[in-house]
Amino acid sequence: MRVFICGCFLLWLLAWSQLQWWQWWGLCAGLLLILAYKASLRNHQQILMLLLGIFLMALVAYLMALKHGQKQLPWYLHKQPLLVSGCYEILHKNQFPLQLHLYQPRVMSQLTSESVTKVWQQHSLGSGYLKLSIYDADLIKALKNRTKGALVAMVKVKKPRNYLNPDGFDYVRWAQSQGQLASGYIKNELTTWNACHKPGFNWLNRGQQGFLQALEDIPHKGMGVHLWAALTAGYTGGLESKDWQVLHRTGTTHLLVISGLHIGLVAGLFMGISRGLLRLFKQPQNHALAIWIAWAVALSYALFSGWGLPAQRAMIMLSAVMLVNRLGLAWTIWQRLLLAWSVTLLLQPNSLYSPGFWYSYLAVANLALVWRGHTFKAWYMWVWQLILSQLALLAILAPGIGFSTGGLSLVGPLINLLLIPLFGLFIVPMLLMASLLLFCLGPHQSVMCYMAIAMDGLWQWLQWLASWPYAMLNVGHWPMAVWILWIVLGILFLLCRCYWYAALGLLGVIFLQPIKASQQITVFDVGQGLSVWLQAAEYNFIYDLGDRPSNSFNLLQAVVLPALYQAGVASLDRVYIGHWDRDHSGGLPALVSPYENITVGQWWLPRERHKELEQYIPANAHIKRCQTTSWQTIGDIRLRHLSLQQATLAGNNASCVLQVELQGKRILFTGDIEKIAERKLVALHGHELRSDILIAPHHGSRSSSSSLFLYTVAPRMVIISAGYQNRFGHPHQDVLARYWQQDITWYNTALHGQIRLSFSPAGELLVRHAYY
Template sequence: MRIMTIVFCGGVLAFQFMPAMPSRRVFLALAVAAGLAGLAGWWLRSRWPGMGRGMLLLAACAAGFQYAGWRAENRLAESLPMAWEGRDVVVTGVVASLPQAFERGQRFVFDLDESALPLPGRISLAWYEGPGDGAGQAPPTLHAGQRWRLTVRLKRPHGNLNPHGFDYEGWLLQQGIRATGYVRPDGERVLLEAFVNTFGFAVERLRGGLRERFRQALPEGRYTGVLIALAIGDQRAIPAEQWRVFARTGISHLVAISGMHVTMIAALAALLVGAGWRRCPALALRWPAQQAGVMAGFVVAWAYCLLAGWGVPAQRTLYMLGCVSLALILRREVAPSRVLAAALGVVVLIDPWSVLAAGFWLSYGAVAVLLLVSAGRLGPGGRVLTVLRTQWAVTLGLVPALLVLFQQFSLVSPLANGIAIPLISFVITPLALLFALLPLQMFADLAHGAMVLTMLPVGWLGELPGAAWQQAAPPVVLAVLATVGCLWALLPRGTPARLVGLLPLLALLLWSPERPPAGQARVRVLDVGQGLAVHVQTAQHDLLYDTGPAFSADANSGERILLPYLRAVGVRRLDVLVVSHQDQDHAGGAESVLAGLPVVRVLASLPYNHPLRLIAGPRGEACAAGQAWEWDGVRFRVLHPVDPVGEGRAGNEASCVLQVEAAGRKVLLSSDIEAVSEAQILAREGSAVASEFVVAPHHGSRTSSTAAFIAATAPRWVIFPVGYRNRFRHPAADVWARWEETGVGMLRTDLAGAVSFNLAPAAEPVAERERAPRYWHGR
């Protein structure tokens, strides 16, 4: 049964990599094949056991694939019709999640009531705040369980798509959210019911109340967000800087609601109830104290998982505890591996998209490693040494997965966890939960003080120069081989050639991605929404042209998109960062990039007093026409502006324009220049402006891409860096038509995702949505 469950889950996983939904004929054929294979396996199991087992495994895999397809088809059927995008529509529904505050408003999940409109049942909305909120009223305070009638404007699920980037569309699919949008400031906004009294909404309302309780008790607390995460699973109040420390020290799993926390709470409840039960003879005679304690522990664990947001690690632990509790009540012994397999099967049956979550792999992987090295296999030693050895085993076993998922793992993790696990699990979390149950300020202060003390040595470990190993995202095949090798190395003493298993891990750690050969360059126009960011890579150098937009005061494309991408492709430093001008859709992520990666030189078209000039310091240099350099046989030339920017505003016409040439091919990075600058460049450069690839000036606005500029550049491909359904309506219809008339190939980052091409003899662009398609993209 264990192997059958794993193979079934493998079929579910295989479906999640489908580029498109199979036809109904394919589903029907698979259903027939699965049924025939299952019948054949059942008949052959006693005659030819090996063949029978193989047929049953084939049936299980096909069943998993079929099941995932059925669930996906049902969920995709709820998508917002294209004809309803961008239309104002009045909807009625209930706030179904904890509202999350951001700089300009609140974001929340909204469950719609049934109506005649062809709208999905669950959507994500943003309610933007402003002076008077557009209707002379103060913005409302939203709570889970409120029923509202709202005028909203919706769009289909859409997210930026870049290599190794976060797949927002896939995440929305997993959450069951089939449209996103915002509340219109000039439409209906009527509170119909203060609280819809259902179990699910009551839980969310309770979580919201507890979150507010922590905020009021510790308004200035440095780790208030951590305590909220430990109590109710809401991690969004934890600052990015703290997440970086947790990642470098390998204790991120302790900040989330992990299986360890759920198990600890369940064990404490079982111990207390069991002890009290034994002291009451009437109860003990009716039901054994051990079974009563076990049942109480499971119920408390279930309640804690609900309170914590029902994450995958919590679910996995709850189902495992359920299997163990049932076995104890029935007085049957169950192998731990069977318990783990049962929990795996239940999670995947309930949520087939859970296999896409990093927490799924790390959670089950950690438990599997613990099972492998348990039962006294770690050798002699005291409890402290055993804990350290166990932590070392888990760290080693998860290294390949951590490199694939996050491109880094902590080298100080065993020591940091040795400090943090007992304090966070047995002191801080219980105190946080005590404050949630009994709102005494003492409990909040003690929990926060304990967290401060915990982070003193852990923070020091995180500041060590070699605290974390970081490298490019490795190939999955190499990671799988390294995982098998690590598990082999963790087998009991006496296993032949145990240390040989570390060789694939060594190969994984020494692996580095292939770079362009000398004389060629790789160019990638990244999908950053309504903005621009271009990565140019040569044999030994890297250049980043613009850094995309800033989304809010504490979120920008540099932190969310560019740094993860650059680290994943193996960029350890930038030789040149070009900031074309000061508009936020081009310079919004620059500060994060400068803070997150070593940058040798900053070439910018910014006023002297601009903050980025001050941050760049001596690395900074004004951008001006005539600047040129060569890397590895690749030539870079600045074509605009003629004069460096002074004290004034560096607007669109002062944009730094860069041309890159390699292998006889050119790309023109034109930023936001408009008609005047285009004419100036043509007057100076003439036919030299001709390029194989052109990034459309100013995102394809009406004030750019003149007929003369299009004719002079004469590209084979033009790329429009635009956001999906952006408010500027870029690219303009007449500009698109003007380029289209020339017969040039045309790509938009909102529809294509990141666009990659080589300045090489064979230079054809590759769209990320075509390179790595998934059945939910654009659905």
């Protein structure tokens, strides 16, 4: 109890202090040295050897991961037409453009050009894959009927590159961890495909494809079929971005990944069946043979489900637990876990950067601690131990999940307490038996429809829970100290088996959420689009919502919302959409999603109507149309609106222009206006347009930023929001020359990344950008 009280007081005292990174690392190193010293005094040599082994394996894995991360597409192949070959797999059959992964890609170059015979030389690009998009309708139609095979095609690819935002998604690291070498598209010439031969695994691939096709033929259509495919075959191609949000908000993403739960269940099921059959036939050594049969069936199932990284980790862990005894090694559970951990890092060095890798082993270690030395006969004691195991997982895994994702599911512990036993004992076994019946009876039997309907009901229940306003807690703004102390206290409480103290004390951190009020303007790097965040004390405005390159990806969720959550922003006072082009309004469907923890006070929309996009906005939303207004005061902000549609302009030139004054500095937001709109603004408002900062009109296109407009506005600084190496050539060199001629400092998000303007205590303007 004294450790608990002192730990909570230390958490309250230090969690929000502004210490340097090296000070926190020094604090953690000191705690580890104290624990190691205490262990050595008690002659716990095994603990010291365990810690030393973990450190050495982590060091080796880190060096291997660094070497593996250097395997990328060479720069001389970047954006060059290439003839490549390899084995492909379609990702999403019902999306446009059609996307596929080309594994083990090889670049083909022609050595001879005789008309009779042609000799080709192939150069391997590495052991990863290329992510390719297809736009040709005929090729899409042909490939949809054959989701796997070998492909030879002319492609143009590019290296992975991040949007330069400190709080944004690290796409390059994620691509490296997944083995993605490059992404691009398939050109419409020299495309051939046939069967891809993988000796020893063709029957598994054919079986998986036949199973997925049989699922598609079930008369009942809905999410139930997609859940069935994910839970049994590891195929998540039927899940969209909004579906993953449901799983994230309910804390159930791990249930749809073929991992230890599924593979352990298959192994346990077939071990029981094998032992029963062997006893029936009175075979000696039945226990050892049952273990080998269960292991072989679990391996086959892992291969059938796609042999993903979680499945590989599960098989390694299962092998360490099941087969060590068969080899005559009486190892403890910790020695087996360390063996599995080491082998995983040797085979998958990039797992060191994967949160799922750490979650899986920490979860198993937690369960080993909780269930150690317990044998229960009464059912209620088993239930009580399950509750304690969930509290233990909360103490250890919640800090990692909250730090890496910026959110904690408040309903997740309760849902998992119900669903983990339900999935393990009922749902997954029933789906596996139904899958076997699917091969035998066909997809048109009523039992298949009933199973799909039951899974639909489960999904609707998860959707209902995910739509709760407080299903997800935003914790992205919590400092690093909270997570470090949470983990330290969680480990201490687990070792002392004080699970209730861990849950109650550590959940008390939820009430310590001070949000620092600041005054700043952030221009996000959203590629060829625009999104600006204006923050003044407790008021938050967003001007434009970025692009949506595809139905499954938008820059608002990837860039803007993580930054808002990182700052603890849960509501936006105003959202402006300058005009309806996709690169300015693409994030609208994501912002109004019921699965995002953010509310909007007022919507300021263009005067031009757009029924397709406006249907996403809730019917009870407070909507205003852009119109010319006088200066208004909102807190520390002064602003006014300038409507160009009222001046008979349309399209880009009717963008809603916003002029803001903050800390004595004026900022002019111009959307995508061009020279004709600039002349109209000068004629109507003249030198009232003078501003210190100008958000460049139309991404710095040649048809904007006229000399007259720049002279009238007279900005000291121009910020250009443009995509890296965009196909439009923004910003144009003539525009940059005009900036130089008028002695205007300019920044470009394509070069400088995210640009943040803040103010010093003396009121001076400070500029920070993500690229240095």
